[in-house]
Amino acid sequence: DTGVSQDPRHKITKRGQNVTFRCDPISEHNRLYWYRQTLGQGPEFLTYFQNEAQLEKSRLLSDRFSAERPKGSFSTLEIQRTEQGDSAMYLCASSLNQGALGEQYFGPGTRLTVT
Amino acid sequence: AQSVTQLGSHVSVSEGALVLLRCNYSSSVPPYLFWYVQYPNQGLQLLLKYTSAATLVKGINGFEAEFKKSETSFHLTKPSAHMSDAAEYFCAVSVIGGGSQGNLIFGKGTKLSVKP
Numbered sequence: 098d099t100g101v102s103q104d105p106r107h108k109i110t111k112r113g114q115n116v117t118f119r120c121d122p123i124s125e126h127n128r129l130y131w132y133r134q135t136l137g138q139g140p141e142f143l144t145y146f147q148n149e150a151q152l153e154k155s156r157l158l159s160d161r162f163s164a165e166r167p168k169g170s171f172s173t174l175e176i177q178r179t180e181q182g183d184s185a186m187y188l189c190a191s192s193l194n195q196g197a198l199g200e201q202y203f204g205p206g207t208r209l210t211v212t
Numbered sequence: 213a214q215s216v217t218q219l220g221s222h223v224s225v226s227e228g229a230l231v232l233l234r235c236n237y238s239s240s241v242p243p244y245l246f247w248y249v250q251y252p253n254q255g256l257q258l259l260l261k262y263t264s265a266a267t268l269v270k271g272i273n274g275f276e277a278e279f280k281k282s283e284t285s286f287h288l289t290k291p292s293a294h295m296s297d298a299a300e301y302f303c304a305v306s307v308i309g310g311g312s313q314g315n316l317i318f319g320k321g322t323k324l325s326v327k328p
Contacts (some may be wrong), residue, residue: 101255130315137221139302139318140256153315188255192314198244198263198306199314203255 101204102191109210117175118207124192129172134186179211214239218319226327231290233322235303244306245286251299256289298326
């Protein structure tokens with residue numbers, strides 16, 4: 098079990114640039130979640146996938162954000178035209194399809210800094 | 213709708229002392245509750261979860277939590293703190309209903325410091 102991995106771990110970008118993050122879940126997990134965590138706050142839900150289908154998106158996920166999970170394995174989260182308010186830790190988690198009971202395993206996160 | 217509130221953004225205890233981290237929840241349906249720990253620059257690790265099987269839940273690293281419906285609480289405790297317990301702890305509730313299944317709502321977290 099290699100756990101959930103995320104790449105890159107850190108990203109510094111200038112305002113207005115596009116960035117893309119990758120998440121590789123635990124191999125047998127069919128659910129994948131994205132969360133955002135700002136300083137001093139708990140993680141906030143952004144979106145989740147069951148296999149390749151994106152089943153729910155939070156209101157936090159503005160039009161500048163898009164997520165994909167093309168083959169039901171890894172996922173990408175893209176932010177277009179980054180703003181300073183996008184600076185945060187982006188966390189990915191995966192779980193087996195056990196609905197609300199399912200334990201989510203978190204990756205180490207990607208820390209985004211927008212200058 | 214579900215929510216959680218963690219009382220106390222920072223708790224400091226001496227090594228060997230009791231650890232008590234407070235969490236209250238709000239839910240119109242029977243909740244599924246979780247405690248996660250986050251060490252600096254790392255992701256979250258599950259400590260324990262309540263899924264209605266038993267009100268006293270034992271987790272990893274000697275932690276446990278008791279679900280009290282009458283108090284809408286799910287406080288985390290450990291009888292004797294270790295230096296290695298210093299971290300940030302998050303209480304979370306699993307969202308049920310309204311088309312949602314399983315995404316988590318987290319509290320703001322409680323940072324635990326352990327003094328030698």
